[in-house]
Amino acid sequence: xxxxxxxxxxxxxxxxxxxxxxxxxxxxxxxxxxxxxxxxxxxxxxxxxxxxxxxxxxxxxxxxxxxxxxxxxxxxxxxxxxxxxxxxxxxxxxxxxxxxxxxxxxxxxxxxxxxxxxxxxxxxxxxxxxxxxxxxxxxxxxxxxxxxxxxxxxxxxxxxxxxxxxxxxxxxxxxxxxxxxxxxxxxxxxxxxxxxxxxxxxxxxxxxxxxxxxxxxxxxxxxxxxxxxxxxxxxxxxxxxxxxxxxxxxxxxxxxxxxxxxxxxxxxxxxxxxxxxxxxxxxxxxxxxxxxxxxxxxxxxxxxxxxxxxxxxxxxxxxxxxxxxxxxxxxxxxxxxxxxxxxxxxxxxxxxxxxxxxxxxx
Amino acid sequence: xxxxxxxxxxxxxxxxxxxxxxxxxxxxxxxxxxxxxxxxxxxxxxxxxxxxxxxxxxxxxxxxxxxxxxxxxxxxxxxxxxxxxxxxxxxxxxxxxxxxxxxxxxxxxxxxxxxxxxxxxxxxxxxxxxxxxxxxxxxxxxxxxxxxxxxxxxxxxxxxxxxxxxxxxxxxxxxxxxxxxxxxxxxxxxxxxxxxxxxxxxxxxxxxxxxxxxxxxxxxxxxxxxxxxxxxxxxxxxxxxxxxxxxxxxxxxxxxxxxxxxxxxxxxxxxxxxxxxxxxxxxxxxxxxxxxxxxxxxxxxxxxxxxxxxxxxxxxxxxxxxxxxxxxxxxxxxxxxxxxxxxxxxxxxxxxxxxxxxxxxxxxxxxxxxxxxxxxxxxxxxxxxxxxxxxxxxxxxxxxxxxxxxxxxxxxxxxxxxxxxxxxxxxxxxxxxxxxxxxxxxxxxxxxxxxxxxxxxxxxx
Ligand SMILES: Cc1cc2nc3c(=O)[nH]c(=O)nc-3n(C[C@H](O)[C@H](O)[C@H](O)COP(=O)(O)OP(=O)(O)OC[C@H]3O[C@@H](n4cnc5c(N)ncnc54)[C@H](O)[C@@H]3O)c2cc1C
Ligand code: SF4
Ligand code: SF4
Numbered sequence: 001x002x003x004x005x006x007x008x009x010x011x012x013x014x015x016x017x018x019x020x021x022x023x024x025x026x027x028x029x030x031x032x033x034x035x036x037x038x039x040x041x042x043x044x045x046x047x048x049x050x051x052x053x054x055x056x057x058x059x060x061x062x063x064x065x066x067x068x069x070x071x072x073x074x075x076x077x078x079x080x081x082x083x084x085x086x087x088x089x090x091x092x093x094x095x096x097x098x099x100x101x102x103x104x105x106x107x108x109x110x111x112x113x114x115x116x117x118x119x120x121x122x123x124x125x126x127x128x129x130x131x132x133x134x135x136x137x138x139x140x141x142x143x144x145x146x147x148x149x150x151x152x153x154x155x156x157x158x159x160x161x162x163x164x165x166x167x168x169x170x171x172x173x174x175x176x177x178x179x180x181x182x183x184x185x186x187x188x189x190x191x192x193x194x195x196x197x198x199x200x201x202x203x204x205x206x207x208x209x210x211x212x213x214x215x216x217x218x219x220x221x222x223x224x225x226x227x228x229x230x231x232x233x234x235x236x237x238x239x240x241x242x243x244x245x246x247x248x249x250x251x252x253x254x255x256x257x258x259x260x261x262x263x264x265x266x267x268x269x270x271x272x273x274x275x276x277x278x279x280x281x282x283x284x285x286x287x288x289x290x291x292x293x294x295x296x297x298x299x300x301x302x303x304x305x306x307x308x309x310x311x312x313x314x315x316x317x318x319x320x321x322x323x324x325x326x327x328x329x330x331x332x333x334x335x336x337x338x339x340x341x342x343x344x345x346x347x348x349x350x351x352x353x354x355x356x357x358x359x360x361x362x
Numbered sequence: 363x364x365x366x367x368x369x370x371x372x373x374x375x376x377x378x379x380x381x382x383x384x385x386x387x388x389x390x391x392x393x394x395x396x397x398x399x400x401x402x403x404x405x406x407x408x409x410x411x412x413x414x415x416x417x418x419x420x421x422x423x424x425x426x427x428x429x430x431x432x433x434x435x436x437x438x439x440x441x442x443x444x445x446x447x448x449x450x451x452x453x454x455x456x457x458x459x460x461x462x463x464x465x466x467x468x469x470x471x472x473x474x475x476x477x478x479x480x481x482x483x484x485x486x487x488x489x490x491x492x493x494x495x496x497x498x499x500x501x502x503x504x505x506x507x508x509x510x511x512x513x514x515x516x517x518x519x520x521x522x523x524x525x526x527x528x529x530x531x532x533x534x535x536x537x538x539x540x541x542x543x544x545x546x547x548x549x550x551x552x553x554x555x556x557x558x559x560x561x562x563x564x565x566x567x568x569x570x571x572x573x574x575x576x577x578x579x580x581x582x583x584x585x586x587x588x589x590x591x592x593x594x595x596x597x598x599x600x601x602x603x604x605x606x607x608x609x610x611x612x613x614x615x616x617x618x619x620x621x622x623x624x625x626x627x628x629x630x631x632x633x634x635x636x637x638x639x640x641x642x643x644x645x646x647x648x649x650x651x652x653x654x655x656x657x658x659x660x661x662x663x664x665x666x667x668x669x670x671x672x673x674x675x676x677x678x679x680x681x682x683x684x685x686x687x688x689x690x691x692x693x694x695x696x697x698x699x700x701x702x703x704x705x706x707x708x709x710x711x712x713x714x715x716x717x718x719x720x721x722x723x724x725x726x727x728x729x730x731x732x733x734x735x736x737x738x739x740x741x742x743x744x745x746x747x748x749x750x751x752x753x754x755x756x757x758x759x760x761x762x763x764x765x766x767x768x769x770x771x772x773x774x775x776x777x778x779x780x781x782x783x784x785x786x787x788x789x790x791x792x793x794x795x796x797x798x799x800x801x802x803x804x805x806x807x808x809x810x811x812x813x814x815x816x817x818x819x820x821x822x823x
Contacts, residue, residue, distance in 0.1 A: 028618040028680040031412055031492030034473030043477045046678050068498060069491030071409045071616050075402060078611075078618075202471040202490055212498040 015088040019053050022082055025072065032066040034201040037191075037358055038086075039066075044361065055175040057089035058347075058354035063206030064287050065214075087289040094346050097174065099166040107342035111295035115302055115335055115343075122331035125152065130323050146249070149330075156334045163341035164349055171350060177357050188355035192348075209282035218279055224272025226348075228307065231265025251317075263314060269307035276300050292344075299344040306332045368394035368510070369822040371530050371543040373517045373583055375399065376406030377493070377804055378786025379549035380500035381811030382818070384468055386547075387507035389819035394543070395504070396515040396532050398550070399578040403614075404513060405497035406551050407575035407759065407787065407803075410616040412476065412493065413486040414808065415801030417459045424472045425462075427484045431455050434485075438799055445795025453768055454793055454802075457809030462487060465808065469499030478677050481646075486801040493804075515539075517583050520546060522590045525780050545781040545818040548772070549811060552760035552787045553581020554601055555613070560757070563599045570662035572606060574756040577613040584763070584788060591775040592782075596761035596791025602798050603653030608663055608752030609681050621751050622676035624652060625739050626721070627666040628710050629753070631659040634693065634702030636710070640666075641738035644724065645676075650798060657755040664753045665696050667707065669745040675721045683749035692748045711742035758798065763791035770814040781821060783814035 013021060023042055026032065033039040038059050045052065064083045072078035091108070098104030107114055129148045205216035239258040242248040252258050277300045285293055309329035316325055340346065370386050372379045375397025387393045397404050417434050418425050434455045438446055466472070471490035475483040482488075489496045501511065514534050521529035530541045553559050555577045560568040588594050610619035625645050631637055638655050642648055656664045667689075686692035689707050690700035710732065717727035719741055728737045764784040765773045772782040772789075786807035793806055 024678065024682070025618055025680055027678045028620075029492075029616075030476045030478070031489075031495075031617070033476050034471075034490045040477070046674060065491060065495075069495035071492065071494045071614075072618075073402070076614060201473065204471075212495075213502065 015085055015092055016050050016053050019057065019082075019085045019089045020048050022080055022085055023048055023053065023056065025078055025080060026066075026082065029072075031071075032069055035065040035069075036060065036063065036201065037355075038082075041358060041361065051175040053089055054093040054171070055354055055357055057086040057093060058350045059358055060086040060090070061351070062087055062288060063208075063218075064283075065201065065207055067287055068207050068212035081287065083287045084289070087287075088291070090347070090350070091289045091292055093171065093174075094167075094350060097167045097170040098342055098346075099163050099170075104342045107339060108292050108295050111292075111339075111343065112298040115298055115339060118335040118338060119328075119331045122152075122334040123327045126327040126330055127323070130327065152334065156337050160337050160340040164346060167341060167346070168349055168353055171353060172357075175354075175357055177353070178360055180356055181360075184356045184359035187359040188352055191355050192352055209279055211284075217275065221272050221275035221279060224268045225276060225303065226272070228265045228267070228269030228272050229303070231261050232269060232307070232310070233265075235259070235262030235265055259314070262310065266307045266311045266314075269303065270311065273300050273304035273307060277304060296344050302332060302336055302339075302343075306336055366392065367541060368392045368543050370394070370545045370547060370818050371396060371541055372547045372549060373520075373530075374406065374548070374550035374786070374788075375404045375497075375511065375513075376549065376551060376786060376807065377408035377411075377496065377500070378788075378807035378811035378814075379547070380497065380504060381808050382547045382549060382783070382785055382815035383504050383509045384500060384507060385812045385815030386819040387504065387509045389816060389823075391819040391822050393504075393509045394541070395509060395511040396517050396530070397511060397513050398516040399513065399576065401513045403576065403578065404501070405494060406579055408807065409494040409497050410492075410575050410614075411489070411496070411804050412617065413482065413488040413801045414461075414804035415458065415485055415799060416462050416487045416805070417455050418462070419459070422459070422462055423466065423487060424474050425484065425487050429485050434458075437485075438793075438802070441797035441799045442795050443797065445797075447792045449768060450766075451793045453813075454806050454809045457812070458805045461805075461808045461812065464812070465496075468503045470496050471499070482800065517550070519586050520548075520583060520590075520782070522587065522592070522774070522779065522782075525774055525777065527779065527782050544822045545783070547811075547814045547818050548583055548587075548764070548782065548784045548788055549786045549807070549814070550583050550788055551576070551579035551581075552601075553584060553762065554579060554757045554760045556580040556582075559585075560601065560760075563760075564601070567657055567662050570754065571603065571657070572608075572610050572615060572619075572754050572756045573613045574604075574606065574610075574615055574619065574758050575613070579759075579787070581760070581762075587764070587772070592779065593765040593773040593775065594762060594791075595765040595789075596763050596795065598760075598762040600762075600796065601760045602650065602758040603657060603755040604649045604758065605652035605656050605664070605753040606756035607679060607681060608754040610754070610756065615756065618680040619756060620649075620677075621666065621679055621753060623666050623668055623672070623679070623749075623751055624648070624753075626672035626675050626741075627668045628707060628736075628743055629664050629666045630698070630703060630706055631664050632661055632698065634699050634706050636706055636734060637664075639734050639737055641728070641736040641740055643738075646800075652753070653755045653757075656753050662755055665698065666751045666753055667692065667703075667743060668749050669743045670747055670749075671741060671745050673749060679751060683751050685747050685749055687746045687748070689743070689748055692750050696750045696752065707743050710736070710740075711744060714740050714742045759787050759790075759803070761791045761794070761796065763787070764789045766792060766810070769817045770810045771817065781818075783818050785810040785814040 027042050062083050067083050070080045072080040095104035204214040205219050208218045235258045313325045313329045369391040370393050372383050372395045375395050383393045383395050418429050420428050473488050473490040475488050515532050517532040519531040520527050527546045554573050606619040607621050622645050629640050684695045689704045693700040693703035713729035713732035719727050724738050727740050729735050729740045766784050766789045770783045771778045772784050790806045
């Protein structure tokens with residue numbers, strides 16, 4: 001190479017190589033060191049393997065602080081857009097490690113269509129089960145026999161667990177992860193629970209809806225969604241335990257644990273996803289992975305529908321609308337679980353893995 | 363375009379301009395910023411900065427320990443070799459302490475000193491996200507105060523009649539406009555963006571200089587006013603230049619193009635010859651000297667060569683080094699005569715002595731019988747792979763500026779211009795007559811920007 005040559009023709013680089021190019025510039029600069037965990041991790045190295053780049057990408061939560069603060073964004077010839085390229089690498093890392101292979105890619109090409117098809121499919125199945133007739137239970141089980149529910153739900157729940165488990169193992173090997181210790185886990189979960197890195201380094205949140213303005217809107221939307229989801233999940237789990245361990249089958253009172261958790265979770269999830277869906281179009285798309293913008297939006301809306309149909313179903317208890325509403329709600333829940341390994345939802349698992357790895361490297 | 367004539371026009375849109383605009387707007391003035399750059403490149407050289415040097419009597423925000431006025435002033439005397447205006451310098455120094463909380467109150471966020479810059483944690487406060495984040499925060503604060511901003515608004519003339527500026531002429535998107543504000547603050551930096559002016563001042567070598575910061579600081583307002591008899595300060599033939607990566611862009615390469623490899627290397631010119639003691643002192647102290655040294659070589663370029671032993675001893679470079687397994691091969695890749703470079707390296711290696719190599723301090727590991735000598739960190743270049751970097755002079759700023767008084771008021775031929783103030787790089791020559799003290803540019807801009815804003819607002823009321 002002659003030294004007078006322009007350094008690289010970056011337009012043609014694949015996301016990993018493009019991210020490497022940008023990260024090497026950041027490593028010579030370091031101005032953004034205070035924003036998040038990505039930069040301190042960068043400064044520990046001089047050269048970056050593909051696994052290192054994937055790890056950095058999953059440490060990034062797309063707060064965009066480093067984009068608006070960067071003196072090298074386009075039209076500058078260095079053309080820095082770290083949030084954008086890391087989003088692409090992140091997306092690719094989820095797709096490349098997805099099990100079964102290819103399913104991830106298919107989902108991201110046509111996620112909305114697939115999600116709709118799965119919902120319709122499950123609704124049809126559930127309505128068919130209802131039509132065949134219930135085994136004469138109470139409450140919801142009057143419209144859908146409990147055994148039929150279990151026969152549909154258990155596989156739909158176990159499949160994603162298996163799939164994500166396999167993906168994470170592959171990913172862990174790719175980034176060179178070591179044996180997981182309790183210390184690293186505690187630190188990672190602590191950071192995740194507080195969304196520490198979403199604070200922007202100065203506790204004023206991230207840049208999203210209005211260029212370089214720092215706000216907490218995205219963090220709040222995300223927290224509501226995450227805690228709402230976890231509460232809903234806890235509601236289902238407690239109901240399962242009550243059913244099998246204490247022999248206390250549904251329906252439950254309003255003041256019972258499953259309903260308290262479920263209604264609170266449903267409300268939080270509705271608010272959180274509504275906020276995220278409202279925010280998303282306001283952000284600059286090129287600072288995320290433009291290839292999957294639609295799929296991400298569809299996923300937020302799917303979660304929103306899960307939450308809303310759940311709440312409506314509670315409200316409609318005892319009315320003639322229940323059979324249809326139940327099928328709709330459970331159809332969306334099933335679609336959500338089944339598609340979890342291929343949707344934006346996996347980000348949570350990869351991010352935790354990245355935080356654990358980061359704690360190991362500290 | 364704006365509908366109402368502003369009270370105050372601020373020329374420029376960097377740190378000094380923004381500090382002046384915010385201060386004046388808070389005092390109730392109607393302020394218009396004319397920024398010559400498009401919005402993406404707003405903020406001049408300030409967008410490339412990372413910290414400011416701040417006096418503090420005790421721990422302050424991210425700053426550790428204390429850094430008193432006299433120590434600060436002595437540091438300034440050392441770099442300027444006394445070429446400073448003590449009164450103005452002390453105003454800047456004292457003002458820095460009080461400016462730090464002001465900056466925070468107006469949106470600037472700080473972070474502990476960056477990795478690799480621990481030596482500055484006591485004296486310099488680092489901006490979270492760097493200078494562009496600072497500039498962004500100030501633009502937001504200014505907007506909230508009602509300050510108007512025109513981008514791509516290039517000021518080409520201030521009409522000086524008697525002791526007053528009576529008109530501001532600027533062009534925006536090819537259309538000429540004039541304004542008649544009651545006061546003007548000039549904060550439009552130096553003239554290093556204007557290569558013809560640099561060539562005129564420095565000689566044809568300046569064609570090959572790289573400009574580390576914005577191309578928009580061309581000195582147009584500075585020369586326009588000097589032509590009208592306003593007083594100048596600072597040596598017009600001098601600029602602050604450092605040795606940077608020769609592959610850096612012509613403009614706006616910013617901080618990442620610095621190269622810290624020189625002390626651990628052998629530096630040759632286009633003829634493959636050494637020309638200066640690479641190990642004279644620790645790099646921060648020699649950074650600026652090498653800008654001049656390289657400028658004096660043919661084609662204003664030099665090449666720094668290390669071997670694998672030294673690869674991890676300095677901050678990573680923005681472009682990967684040229685790499686080869688033998689010295690002649692490396693020379694060819696660098697476009698140099700392989701025999702000449704091989705002979706220079708062989709001669710250097712033969713002159714190296716055993717010693718206790720310590721990369722972070724002056725270790726006295728020197729060559730013997732070599733001219734010029736290398737007086738520290740002299741280790742034979744023998745372990746492949748070998749790495750090469752090209753070096754070119756990178757101009758940080760020019761020293762020529764307006765002569766101002768303690769109120770930042772610009773001095774005309776016969777006394778102060780009644781409604782004209784200057785802040786930042788465009789008047790820094792009064793304080794920084796030569797040399798440079800890391801972080802002092804932002805200090806001057808912040809302190810005198812605030813003074814200029816306050817004085818201009820008081821004048822228009
Ligand atoms: C790479 C680099 C790193 C640096 N790092 C530091 C650091 O860490 N700390 C530090 O203290 N200093 C640093 N400096 C020096 C510092 O950048 C300057 O001292 C400081 O930014 C000067 O601020 P200013 O507001 O006077 O000028 P600038 O920030 O350069 O602003 C000048 C403004 O005027 C505008 N302008 C110019 N001409 C016209 C015209 N005719 N009409 C309208 N607008 C015009 C420009 O577009 C620009 O917005 C660095 C410099 C460089 C190049
Ligand atoms: S994003 Fe830009 S400003 Fe931030 S560290 Fe990277 S190169 Fe520097
Ligand atoms: S977008 Fe935010 S989280 Fe991602 S690298 Fe930049 S500052 Fe860090």
